[in-house]
Amino acid sequence: xxxxxxxxxxxxxxxxxxxxxxxxxxxxxxxxxxxxxxxxxxxxxxxxxxxxxxxxxxxxxxxxxxxxxxxxxxxxxxxxxxxxxxxxxxxxxxxxxxxxxxxxxxxxxxxxxxxxxxxxxxxxxxxxxxxxxxxxxxxxxxxxxxxxxxxxxxxxxxxxxxxxxxxxxxxxxxxxxxxxxxxxxxxx
Ligand SMILES: Cc1cc2nc3c(=O)[nH]c(=O)nc-3n(C[C@H](O)[C@H](O)[C@H](O)COP(=O)(O)O)c2cc1C
Numbered sequence: 001x002x003x004x005x006x007x008x009x010x011x012x013x014x015x016x017x018x019x020x021x022x023x024x025x026x027x028x029x030x031x032x033x034x035x036x037x038x039x040x041x042x043x044x045x046x047x048x049x050x051x052x053x054x055x056x057x058x059x060x061x062x063x064x065x066x067x068x069x070x071x072x073x074x075x076x077x078x079x080x081x082x083x084x085x086x087x088x089x090x091x092x093x094x095x096x097x098x099x100x101x102x103x104x105x106x107x108x109x110x111x112x113x114x115x116x117x118x119x120x121x122x123x124x125x126x127x128x129x130x131x132x133x134x135x136x137x138x139x140x141x142x143x144x145x146x147x148x149x150x151x152x153x154x155x156x157x158x159x160x161x162x163x164x165x166x167x168x169x170x171x172x173x174x175x176x177x178x179x180x181x182x183x184x185x186x187x188x
Contacts, residue, residue: 006113007110011167013120013152013165015071015074015151015154015165016075016147017153021051021076021149026049028111032111033108034104037103038100038103039096039100043100044100045083045101046081046082048082049079050077052078057078062129063126063142064125065122067124068122070158070161071161072122072147076148076149076150078146079145080145081101081105081121082136083141084140085140117150118149120146120148122144175187
């Protein structure tokens with residue numbers, strides 16, 4: 001699968017099959033995510049990972065908001081993406097920490113599609129709860145939760161979510177987000 005095919009295939013399912021993802025594959029995906037570029041090559045990302053049935057999974061699940069708990073129930077893998085807020089080398093704030101975490105997660109997301117594995121990122125979780133449950137040190141911050149697994153049957157979801165489940169969601173035209181010469185002047 002080439003990159004374009006992976007990008008076109010990607011979407012964020014909520015219905016996951018309960019088939020577990022091989023730990024070896026998950027580790028390979030983290031390795032590929034870790035190849036993302038980052039400011040000063042800081043690699044400010046850390047991931048907490050849990051496999052359904054283990055303690056880590058339950059702790060991540062506990063930190064999710066109710067809406068997300070409703071559909072993540074069958075996801076075989078849960079993660080939390082964490083950043084280190086300051087540069088290791090001089091302790092100055094890293095303004096690009098979240099940007100770089102997003103890139104690593106995007107790399108992982110695209111690489112996963114080769115195995116028909118999908119990632120669904122979530123802002124709906126409590127970073128404070130994650131800090132408390134995992135004893136995350138002060139200099140780090142939890143940014144996003146992520147569900148990962150194979151696509152399942154949408155009818156396992158609550159009715160309203162089943163209706164929303166779709167590989168296609170609307171996108172802005174590039175003229176809405178690419179400008180030339182001055183602000184708001186769409187690319188020609
Ligand atoms: C940072 C981030 C936070 C998100 N938070 C949630 C969330 O809490 N719950 C949820 O169901 N989806 C969440 N999403 C998924 C988005 O709603 C989804 O990516 C968007 O609607 C585009 O759909 P697509 O990914 O299928 O193309 C989040 C996505 C991102 C990148």
